[in-house]
Amino acid sequence: MYVIGKQWMWHVQHANGKRENNELHVPIGQPVRLIMTSQDVIHSFYIPAFRIKQDVLPGRYTSLWFEATKPGEYHLFCAEYCGTEHSLMIGTVIVMSLNEYQAWLTTPGDVIMPDGSIQAGQVLLNPNTSGPQLGPSLSDPMAVAGEQLFTSLGCAGCHVEAGGGTGPSLRNVFGYTQTLADGSTVLADENYIRTSILTSMKQIVQGYQPVMPVYEGQISDDQLNQLLAYIVSISNRGGNAPASVPVAEPQPSPAPTSVPAPPSAGGPFDADLATKGEQLFNNLGCVACHQDSGLGLGPRLRGLYNRQVALADGSSITADAAYLQESILNSAAKVVKDYNPIMPVYQGQLKDDEVRQLVEYIKSLTE
Amino acid sequence: MSTSAIPQNYTSTRADSATEWIKSWLLTVDHKRIAILYLLSINFFFLLGGLAASLVRVELVTPQGDLMTADMYNRMFTLHGVIMVFFFLIPAIPAVMGNFLVPLMIGARDLAFPRLNLLSWYLYMGGGVFALVAAITGGVDTGWTFYTPFSSSYSNSNVILTMSGAFIMGFSSILTGLNFIVTIHKMRAPGMTWFRLPLFIWANYATSLIQILATPVLGIALLLVMVERVWRVGIFDPALGGDPLLFQHLFWFYSHPAVYIMILPAMGVISELISAFSRKRIFGYEFIAFSSIAIAVLGFLVWGHHMFVSSQSVYSGLVFSFITMLVAIPSAIKVFNWTATLYKGSISYRTPMLYALGFIGLFIIGGLTGIFLGVVAVDIHVTDTYFVVAHFHYVMVGGTIMAYLGGIHYWWPKMTGRMYNEAWGAISALVVFVGFNMTFFPQFVMGYLGMPRRYHVYPEEFQIYHVLSTAGASILGLGFIIPIIYLTLSLFVGKVAGPNPWAATGLEWSIASPPPTHNFDQTPVVTEEAYAYPEDAAAQDSDSWQAGSHL
């Protein structure tokens, strides 16, 4: 479970995304692990009855675990002085039997959606299983929300499940030691994943370039927790992560069709090639940088075809098929103004009909 | 030696005009006068802190907390913390009794640097003015520990004013410590070897070692927080990569030795009282002397036990917990030796002795609960609760203040030449003892049940403890007011006390009661060891006892 201490309020977020303030519903007999961080000053999560207390620091995760034995309501205090309403930052811990806890979990309450917004009254059920599962698998919806976030933010583009993407595959990363570019090894725990997402340049895994954009300030704490839950869920050493999470099978990259594409001079674009191009565009991770929202590291491609493009060296050129092809194969040649040349070179990695599919797809992106 | 006639004693001056009189007191370099100036200013701050304490206690009678708003309550308990710690407990015994008695006990005419001594009093008052101005213009709401990032970026009360007050007081404490070290090393009377020194001097020596080694670190910690507040640049602020725990390390590196600054001189006073009132040589002189030094040294290694739950690494928690057990040993040695001194002594229950016995009892409770807090596992439950509040009040109020009052009563005839009223003295000692226990013992129970510290509003089930504690606090408050009344009265109506009303040993008892300005006409030569009471003192007392003479 994830706890966020804010000045004079505790946000508690259950594995399935259900959120509550100043309250903590816990099943008995289950070891519960709290992953806590603070948004402003130092607080301290203190449950006298369970004899546990741990300071909650801004800027890093601290963890606390306990196993409730007797159902009932217990006090929850903030033990580290944190300002005017320090004495109001209290709450109750409600320990329930397992099935009561299940029932409570599914009652509608506000839930964090993948884009970080909070919607009340909506229960995030795990799509591929009918009822809520027992035990650790409860965190599916959280992982599912994390997974949706993972694709929508474009992480899936680089961190391809099967590997071979520009970023390392994240399968079975959590809980294992990673060897870093400078040869040192580090245990991939919550803090490692948090800092790798927020400040990605710090710990580059061996054999990969520091290309990943820095997400600090772009994603909220809740989204960060969801991503963390997803990454934990796809590693079999994830502790409270179920092994049975439906892993987003990578769409099999389409076997390049041998159909010779009609010469591209014809109509605006060839629909069939464009759809294949689109899948390729996602799988190769182009979508991660060339985001439609324009926020990505690469320029926005929608409506690019046949438009005047200003290049870094000041000259400008019309984005015709030849320019697109050349930019894909030898990306550093003509870099668009105020973008830095970090696009990987696909010369020799892509067959030319794959390139043609991509070009057709880009042509299909009309404004 | 100034050949002019030595004035009758340090209190009377040949001042003719009022300004002359004021100048003779405010610009004095006589350690005895500076001690009196300290006595007055420290008692003023003690009453101010006590007032804040009583307001906090009255506020806590009701769970909803309706006497004052939460913010006012936070400022009140911070005021109580800052005033009591920085402006009463740390300077109390070293400055008042230390200044007065250290030169007398070692046979010197004055401290090594008299002008520096006056400067440290002015620094103390300067710091006090800063703290008062801060208190009046709205106080500070960060708690006396000033934890960042709250104190550096989230609190908008005048933190800088209070911090500079504590910063300046730090210098006064350093200068006093420095003065004592040099005096004790260099200005002992001929024949006064280290092992003939009274134990009060050993304790003060150890205290001043801590003062000069620890206080600068507090100075730098507060300075850095002030820089952070002024330029909005975070050194302890996690947003800028800083670490709030670094502040806690620097702060507690000073503050734990500071609690030993508070308790060590109190132990020195108690060693004097116990041997004087059981008319017996102190048992295990070397042990007590060296345990003072041991406390001073070990005190520097244990500060981490204040930070067990603050995500300090588990391994350092282990190390600090182990060394905390070691630091408890010297205190235990002292208590054993005191009780051994009492054995077979002819104990007379005069007021100082009542305070001394009260000290031993309460200090044991305080010390042992300290061991609970030293163990990491237990500490996780009880830290930042009222258990901790009760623990350090047992050691500070039960220890330092009881010893302070006992010392004031014991040396009152020496300071003023007048005896206090014995009956009132006994009453005040009992009232203080009862009031104290009634205030703080319920807090142990409440703390263990989980009542957190610094809470303005609390769940109902703790109310009975709070009501009990507030009742006790009023008795305790009364107990502190009574001595002020009868001690001031004794100045005018008190029986004139001769040079040695307690028939005690020690150089300070060999000169006139309000000692002359230059202490010793001729530098005394010390021949026997510190507490040279006759072997059969107990036998002599028992057969010379008649009904009606003091117990």
Next chain:
Amino acid sequence: MATTSHEHGHNPALQHHFDTPEQQREAATLGMWAFLTTEIMLFGGIFMAYAVYRWAYHEVWALAATHLNTPLAAINTVVLLVSSLTVALGVHAAASGKQRQVVLLLLVTILLGAAFLGIKVTEYSEKFAHCAGYANPITWISGGATLEEAECLVPGQQFHFPVGHGAEEASSLPNIQRNAQLFYLLYFCATGLHAIHMIVGISIMAVLAWMAARGRFSSEYYTPVEIGGLYWHLIDIIWVFLFPLFYLV
């Protein structure tokens, strides 16, 4: 209690509560050493913060250190070492009673101290000038050439650590701006505090020189000069540590 009668010649400088001038001198030097202990602990706190943050962010700190003006600081160190020598010779001269030489040497020390502060001022003003967008203080005053790439190393809102040159290596370090600001905050705190101590040192030397000029010292009584010397050497020692830690490493 047998008492000893006093026998000591009337020494003008002996204060009333000391028995022998020897005792007074030892008391003074011991007091000074105790004070030096507090000073060392004071700067110890800053070095502690330095050590913690250096251990945590060593790459950014190494990079940040390159933007400090090392040659100027090296000259500063030499200046301080020479001033230490002149103070030591001054104390020696006082011990052997050559009053005029004492005054001369103390004046030279004051001069060197002032030179140190001068260099410090130029260094600081260069940093502040950068913040205002000018190459160096002179152009800043005369409104001359502005700085080509923006660099402001004074901690505060407009702190900007130039990531321009050496982009790829610098941009690889995540919160470089924040940690570099931390480095410069500690840099300004440490050297600022040291400069304040230097100003105090210079004023002590001035008082001593004035007293020596009026012949207050003799070969038996020269303790104030010795204590002033001790304090000066301490300032020098602190700078000896500051220099490598901030500039060189």
Next chain:
Amino acid sequence: MNDHGHISVRTYWNVFGGLMLLMGLTIGAYYIEKLVLPLPEIVAVGIALLIAFTKTALIVTFFMHLKVSSRLAQLFAASSFVWLLIMFMITMGDYFARGWPAQTGPLS
């Protein structure tokens, strides 16, 4: 201890010479490290600190007359460095064990 051990002017000068030599050494080490062979960081820091310590030792023993002053003064000088060491050792111990900053080491 003798009245005031006499340190001759000559010793002052060659102490000064020694300091200048060490000064040169530090600057030399800096430039070597910068231009010629970039040593691993710990070694560079180690050398610089070592030289700083030797310089301090020279100044303290000769210029500050510690060699000739009372054992007490020597005790105070030594104790201040020992206390500094205490503060450094234990606090850095905590930082090593805690794996701060957050991204490395075990989640304590």
